[in-house]
Amino acid sequence: MRALTLEPGTAGSLRLTDLPDPTPGPGELLVEGLAVGVCGTDKEIVQAEYGWAPPGRDRLVLGHESLGRVSTAPEGSGFTPGDLVVGVVRRPDPEPCGACARDEFDNCRNGRYTERGIKELDGYGAELWCVEPAYAVAVDPALGHLGVLVEPTSVVAKAWEQVRRVGERAWFEPRRALVTGAGPIGLLAAMIGVQQGLEVHVLDRVETGPKPRLVDRLGATYHSGYVEEVASGLQPDVVIEATGVGDLVFAAMGNTAPYGVVCLTGVSQGGRRTRVDAAKVNRDMVLENDVVVGSVNANLRHYRQAAEALAAADRDWLDGLITRRVPLGSFADAFEAGPEDVKVVITLDGGR
Known part of the structure; x- marks a missing residue:
């Protein structure tokens, strides 16, 4: 072979x-x-x-x-x-x-x-x-060659599970989600968000090409502006971060709704410095009961959740x-x- x-x-x-x-x-x-x-x-x-x-x-x-x-x-x-x-x-x-x-x-x-x-x-x-x-x-036979998407979908199935588990420490009924990054992970995260009935927004730097079209066809809203402007205007209840870009990560963290949950799935490159007002980040997170959680990889139940999500897509x-x-x-x-x-x-x- x-x-x-x-x-x-x-x-x-x-x-x-x-x-x-x-x-x-x-x-x-x-x-x-x-x-x-x-x-x-x-x-x-x-x-x-x-x-x-x-x-x-x-x-x-x-x-x-x-x-x-x-x-x-x-x-x-x-x-x-x-x-x-x-x-x-x-x-x-x-x-x-x-x-x-x-x-x-x-x-x-x-x-x-x-x-x-x-x-x-x-x-x-x-x-x-x-x-x-x-x-x-x-894998559902009807998916055919699309079954190759199960593994990346399992990563975001886990991310959404983590968001839900964190949110349910108290009353949690999110309405609006922001996904940063329109690569495969970001788009699949947006897909699951739409399947959950959320108002989903996706932010990426490109303005043309397949990414905006895919977001639109999903029934979500595409943005290509600065994350501070987009997130501060939306005040999302949930952020799924899929870029790993340091400046973007902290901007998203600082612009959620109260009791916001930010799930980090993108891995940052080392050696790049970011200027952050750490005191403000701390103040906002404490006073608004915000949470930031990292998520990587998946176990068996997340693969099964992914297979179900793809079968329904x-x-x-x-x-x-x-x-x-x-x-x-x-x-x-x-x-x-x-x-x-x-x-x-x-x-x-x-x-x-």
């Missing part, structure tokens, strides 16, 4: 590699890879900023946003050949910590977790892969989110940003 591999820590090492077909272990599914999404984490690994190969190995199979079709499944697994599935990314640490022991491995406390395609476990960027049934999530809208599909043989093109890219996917099955 062909697989997309690299040597973590070595820039320029990404290549297509011929590997032996995998043999499923006891109880595992053998899955035909259909597609793998490309995100910022993949690009950081390719640029040697991140990533770990499996122990005793130099190279890692890339890819954590998966979609596959079950080829073989053991009896009693809950899956049958032909089922569409995605593989969960993270695995609990072997200790395990208290969170991992309770299947909350997205909140691992000791950092000894592993991740498919990222940290010490081969990913899903291969024509064949194996997965334990406990870490496979069924408009198929044409989801299809518009995937702006480029690149065949495996042309994988390098997927890592070069296009002017109108939103979501780029590598197809693994020759376009079948």
